[in-house]
Amino acid sequence: MIRALLFKEWLKIRWFWAAALAIHVAIFLRIFFDIRGRIGAEHAEMVWYQTVHLGTLLYSDIRYLPLLTGLVLAAAQFIPEILGRRLRLTLHLPMHRDSMLLICLAAGLSGLLSLCFLSAVSIPLILAKTFPIPVALSSLPTMLPWILAGVLAYLGGVTLLLETTWPRRVLLIFVFSILIALHYSGRGYGWLTPALPWLIALAPLFLAAVFESGRRFRQRGA
Amino acid sequence: MPRVMTRYSLVLLTVVALAYLMPAIFDTVFPRQSTNPLLLYSPVLNQFIYQESLGNHQFHYQDEAGRTYTRSEFEQQLPFLYYRNLELKGLLPPSIGGQAFDAETIRAERHAITIHSRRLKGHFPLLDLYPLFNNDPRVAIMPFPEDMFRFTDQTMEFINADDNRTDQELTESFTSALQEAGFVFPATVIGGNPTNLKPFDDGYFVRDSRGHVFHIRRVLNQPEVVKTSIDPGLDILDIIVSEHHRRELHGTIITTSGKVYLVTRESYRLISLPISGYDPGSMDFKLLIDPLHRTVTISNDQIVHGVAMDTAYRPLRTFTLPNRDLTPVPVLFLREFFFPFEITFESPYRSQAALRLVSGGPWSFAGILTALGLSFILRRRPPRHSGSWNDLAIIAMTGFYGLAAVHLLDET
Numbered sequence: 001m002i003r004a005l006l007f008k009e010w011l012k013i014r015w016f017w018a019a020a021l022a023i024h025v026a027i028f029l030r031i032f033f034d035i036r037g038r039i040g041a042e043h044a045e046m047v048w049y050q051t052v053h054l055g056t057l058l059y060s061d062i063r064y065l066p067l068l069t070g071l072v073l074a075a076a077q078f079i080p081e082i083l084g085r086r087l088r089l090t091l092h093l094p095m096h097r098d099s100m101l102l103i104c105l106a107a108g109l110s111g112l113l114s115l116c117f118l119s120a121v122s123i124p125l126i127l128a129k130t131f132p133i134p135v136a137l138s139s140l141p142t143m144l145p146w147i148l149a150g151v152l153a154y155l156g157g158v159t160l161l162l163e164t165t166w167p168r169r170v171l172l173i174f175v176f177s178i179l180i181a182l183h184y185s186g187r188g189y190g191w192l193t194p195a196l197p198w199l200i201a202l203a204p205l206f207l208a209a210v211f212e213s214g215r216r217f218r219q220r221g222a
Numbered sequence: 223m224p225r226v227m228t229r230y231s232l233v234l235l236t237v238v239a240l241a242y243l244m245p246a247i248f249d250t251v252f253p254r255q256s257t258n259p260l261l262l263y264s265p266v267l268n269q270f271i272y273q274e275s276l277g278n279h280q281f282h283y284q285d286e287a288g289r290t291y292t293r294s295e296f297e298q299q300l301p302f303l304y305y306r307n308l309e310l311k312g313l314l315p316p317s318i319g320g321q322a323f324d325a326e327t328i329r330a331e332r333h334a335i336t337i338h339s340r341r342l343k344g345h346f347p348l349l350d351l352y353p354l355f356n357n358d359p360r361v362a363i364m365p366f367p368e369d370m371f372r373f374t375d376q377t378m379e380f381i382n383a384d385d386n387r388t389d390q391e392l393t394e395s396f397t398s399a400l401q402e403a404g405f406v407f408p409a410t411v412i413g414g415n416p417t418n419l420k421p422f423d424d425g426y427f428v429r430d431s432r433g434h435v436f437h438i439r440r441v442l443n444q445p446e447v448v449k450t451s452i453d454p455g456l457d458i459l460d461i462i463v464s465e466h467h468r469r470e471l472h473g474t475i476i477t478t479s480g481k482v483y484l485v486t487r488e489s490y491r492l493i494s495l496p497i498s499g500y501d502p503g504s505m506d507f508k509l510l511i512d513p514l515h516r517t518v519t520i521s522n523d524q525i526v527h528g529v530a531m532d533t534a535y536r537p538l539r540t541f542t543l544p545n546r547d548l549t550p551v552p553v554l555f556l557r558e559f560f561f562p563f564e565i566t567f568e569s570p571y572r573s574q575a576a577l578r579l580v581s582g583g584p585w586s587f588a589g590i591l592t593a594l595g596l597s598f599i600l601r602r603r604p605p606r607h608s609g610s611w612n613d614l615a616i617i618a619m620t621g622f623y624g625l626a627a628v629h630l631l632d633e634t
Contacts, residue, residue, distance in 0.1 A: 044383035045353065045366045052351045052370070053416050098223050132381050134349050134372065171236070171630050178239040185567050186575060190347035195567060195575040202238075208231030211223045 001095065002103055009077060009107030016076040017111045020069045024062075024115055028122045031059050035130055044130070051135060055188025059123045059139060066116050066150025067180065073108045074157030082161055087217070101214045105158065105207070112154050116147040141193040148199050149183035155206040156180065162213035164220045172209075229631065230612070236627035237620050238565060244623070245564035248557055255548040256523070257282075261541065262510070263517040263530040264299040265318050270528055270541040271299050277548055286541055302328055302512035319514050333466050333511040335474055339571040342476065342502055343411065343460040346573035351381075352416050355423035357441045364418040367440075371396070373409035373428070378438075392443075399445035400438070406430045413461025413473065420465040424472060427461040427485070435461070437472070437490070450490040456483075459502055468511070476502050482518075484509075484535075496537040497529050504571045521545070523570065558585035559592075562621040586621065593617050593625040600629055 035058050038047050050056040081087035090100060120140060128136035156176035163169045179202060186192055192199065257274035264271045264285065271285040273296065283296035294311075297304035301318055305328045308314040316322060339345060351370045369380045369389055378400055380392040400407075407430065414426035425439030425446075433454030439446040456477055463473040472485040475492070480500040483492040500507065500520045510517045515538070516531040523545060530539045547554070562582045569576040582589075597617050601610070617624040 043366065043368075045368050045370070048351070048370055048383045049353065049366065049416070052349050055347075130386055132351060132370070132372070132386065134351060138347075138349055168631070172232075175232075175236050175239040178243050179235060182242065182567070188347060189349075190574070192567075192575045193347065195577045198577050202235070205231040205235050208223060208228045209235065212225075212228035212232055215225065215228065 001093070005090075005100070005103045006107050009104055010111075012080065013073050013076045013108065013111050016072050017115075020072065020111075020115055021118075024065060024069075024118060024122075027061050027065060028119075028126065031061055031123070032126045032129075034058065034061075035126065039130060048131065048135075051131060057142065057189060059127070059143075062119055062123065062143070063146055063184070065119070066112065066147050067153045069115055070112050070150040070152075070154030071157045073111050074154050074161065077104060077108050078158055078161040087162075097214055097218055098211050101210060105155070105210065108154055108158070109151065112150055113147075116150060119143060120147070138189045141196065142189045142191075144196060145183040145192045145199055148203065149180050151203055152176070152180050152183070152206050155203070155210055159206070159209045159213045162210065162217045164216055176206075226612070230616075232631055233616060233624070233627045236631065237616070237623045240623040240626060241561070241563060241620070242565045245557070245561045246566075248561070252549075252553045252557075257544075257546045257548060259526050259543045259545060261519050261521075261526045261528045261543055262300055262303065263515055263528065263539070265302060265512065265514045266299045266315070268319075269539065270530070270543075271296065272543055274546075275548075302332060302514070303510075305329070321514070323513055328513060331468065331511070331513040333464075333468050333470070335462070335464050335471075335507075335509040335511075337462055337474065337476065337502075337507040339502060339504060339506055340569075340573040345503075345571065350412060352412065352414060352426065354380075354414075354425065354438070354440045355418060356443055357423055357425075357439060358443075364420075364423060366418060373407065373412065375408045377407070378409075396438070396445045396447075399447045400436065403436060403447040403449045404434065405436050405447070405449075406432045406434075411458050411461055414463050415465060421467050422465055424463055424465045427463060427473065429458055429461070433458075435490075448490075450485075452485070452490055452492060456481075461485075470511075474509070476507075478502070482507065493535050495529075495535065496531070497527075499527060554583075555585050558583035559589040560622050562586035562590055562623075590618060590621040593621045597625055597629070 038058070051058060078087070081090065093100060120143060123139045123143065124136040127139055156172070160169055160172055160176070163172060183192070183199060255275075255277045257276075260273040262271055263269075267285055269286040271283070271291070274282045274284070276282055281293070283291040283293065285291070285299070291299065297307055298313055301308055301315055305314060305325050309325045314325065351372050353367050353370050355364055356367060368384055369382045369392065371378055371380045373379070377393055378396040380389040380396065381387065382389045409428045410431060411429035412426055413428075423439070425437060427435055427437055429435050433456070435450045435452040435454075435458070437448040437450055452475070456475065457479055459476045459478045461473060461475050464471060469487060472487060472490065475483040475485060480502055482495045482497060482500065484495065485492060495509075495518055497518050497520060505520045505522045508519045514533065516533065516535055517528060518531070519526055519528045521527070525542055525544055527542045528540065529537055531537050564580050566578050566580060567575040569578065594614065594617055597614065613628040616628055
C-alpha cells in the first residue's frame with residue numbers, strides 16, 4: 001500500500017515537479033552565463049575580489065527557489081485532495097493517520113529535496129569553473145538555510161491546507177512567515193552558518209505541526 | 223505522534239516567532255537611546271573631554287572636571303582633531319603644549335587605527351584567499367594582481383584568476399622562500415589588507431604552526447620574506463596591518479587574552495599598550511595618534527575607557543565613562559514587562575549570525591505573573607487536567623509569549 005500511496009502522490013506532483021525542474025535548470029544556466037558575462041566585462045580578479053572580500057553572491061537568483069518549490073508542491077499535493085474531499089477517504093484507509101500523512105509528506109519532500117540536491121551539486125560546479133574550490137564550497141552552507149526554508153515552506157503549506165479554521169490559519173501564517181523569513185537574514189556568504197543547528201531543529205517542530213493539523217482535519221470531519 | 227507533542231510543538235514555534243519578532247517591532251516603535259560617548263584626550267586641557275548624545279541630534283560636551291562646553295569650544299580643546307575647522311575659523315592656536323604646529327604638520331602626524339570586534343578573525347565569514355599586491359616603484363597606481371593566494375598544509379598556493387589554475391611558478395617561488403626563512407606550514411593567522419585603496423602595500427603578516435610571525439611581501443613579482451622577532455609564544459588572535467603614510471607602524475597584534483601590541487617598523491619591535499579590561503570578543507578598540515599624544519579607547523555598550531599616553535606610549539592619564547541608557551523609564555518598564563526574553567541573531571560584535579537568548583529584567587517577573595493571572599481569567603475556571611497545568615508551566619516560563627500561544631492555539 002505504501003508504494004501505491006507514493007505512486008498516487010507522484011502522479012499529483014509530477015507535472016509541477018517537472019516544471020520546477022525546468023525552472024531550476026533555466027536559473028542554473030542564467031547564473032552560469034551571468035558569471036561568464038561578468039568575467040568578460042570586468043577583470044576576473046576583480047570579480048574574485050567582489051566575491052571573496054565584498055561578499056557578492058553570484059547565485060542569489062536561486063535564493064527563493066526552494067521556498068516557491070515547497071509551496072507549489074504542497075499545493076499540488078493537498079489542494080485537489082481537500083477540494084475534492086478525497087483526503088477524508090485516504091485518512092480512513094487501514095493505516096494510522098500519521099503514517100498516512102508521513103507517506104504523503106515523504107513523496108512531496110522527496111520531490112523538493114531532489115531539486116535542492118540538484119542545486120547543491122550544480123551551483124558549486126558552476127562556481128568551481130571560475131572560482132577556487134573554497135569559494136565553490138562556501139555556497140553550500142550559504143544555500144542550506146534557503147533549502148531549509150523550502151522544507152519549512154512545504155511543511156507549513158501542508159499544515160495550513162489541512163487546517164480547518166480561518167483564525168488559526170491566520171495565526172499559523174503569521175508564525176510560519178516569521179520563522180521562514182529568519183532563513184533569509186544577513187548578507188554575503190555563510191552569514192547564517194553558526195545558526196544552522198538551530199534552524200535545522202525547526203524542521204521536526206514543523207513536521208509535528210502537520211500532524212496536529214491532520215488530527216484536527218480528521219476530527220472536524222472536513 | 224502523541225497530541226501533547228504536536229500541540230506543544232506548535233506552541234513552541236509560536237513562542238519562538240513572537241520572541242524574535244515582538245521585541246524587534248517594539249524597538250522600532252520605541253528606539254533605544256544611549257549617550258554613546260565619544261571620548262578624546264585634549265592636549266590643551268591635558269585631560270579627557272567627551273561628547274555625549276542626548277538624542278534628537280543634540281549633544282552635550284564636557285571634560286573630566288565637569289566643565290561643559292559649546293560645540294565650538296569643544297573643538298578648540300581638540301586642535302589636532304578639528305584643525306581644519308579651526309584653521310578656517312582662524313582659531314588654530316599658535317602653540318599647543320608649548321610647541322607650534324601648523325595644519326600641515328598636524329595632518330602629517332595624525333594616524334587612527336580602529337579595530338571593530340565584528341571585523342576580528344572568527345567574527346565574520348572569511349574565505350582565506352587574498353590578493354598579494356606587487357610592489358613595483360615604477361608603477362604609480364597599485365593594480366590588482368591577477369591571482370590570489372591561500373595557504374595549504376604544505377604550500378603558499380597562488381591561483382590565477384584568468385584560468386582558475388594554480389600558478390606553479392609563483393607557488394614554488396613563495397613556498398621555497400618561506401621554507402628557507404624557516405616557515406613551518408600550515409599558517410595559523412593571516413593578516414593583511416586585501417584592498418588597493420591604501421597609500422602603499424605592506425604585504426601580509428602570517429603566523430606559522432610554531433607561532434613564528436613572518437612578513438611576506440611581493441617585490442617586483444619576487445618573494446620578500448622576513449622572519450620577524452615577534453615572540454612565538456604570543457596567543458595571537460589577529461594581526462591588523464595598517465599602511466599609513468607616517469610609516470611608524472606595520473600594524474597591530476591582538477591576542478586572545480586581550481593584550482594589544484603595536485608592531486613598529488624598527489625591526490618589528492613590539493610596543494605593548496598599557497590597557498586593561500580589553501575583551502576583543504566584545505569590545506571595539508581605537509588608537510588615535512597625534513603629534514603630542516597617543517590615546518587608546520576601548521568600548522562596549524556599557525562603558526568607554528580611555529588611556530592617554532605620551533609619544534613613547536607611556537601612560538599619562540586614564541578615564542572611564544559609562545554609556546548611559548537614555549531610554550525613558552516607562553519604555554524600559556514596558557519592554558521588560560512584556561518580553562521576559564528575546565531571541566536575536568544580531569550582535570554588535572559579530573558580522574555573522576550569533577543566536578542569543580537575551581533575558582529581560584526584574585519587571586519581567588511582574589509580566590509573567592500578570593500573564594498567569596490573565597490566563598486564569600481567560601479560562602474562567604481553575605486548571606483541572608494536565609494540559610491546563612502544562613499551559614500554565616509554559617506561561618510561567620515564557621510570559622506573554624506563552625499566554626498568546628496557548629490561548630490562540632486553544633482547541634476551543
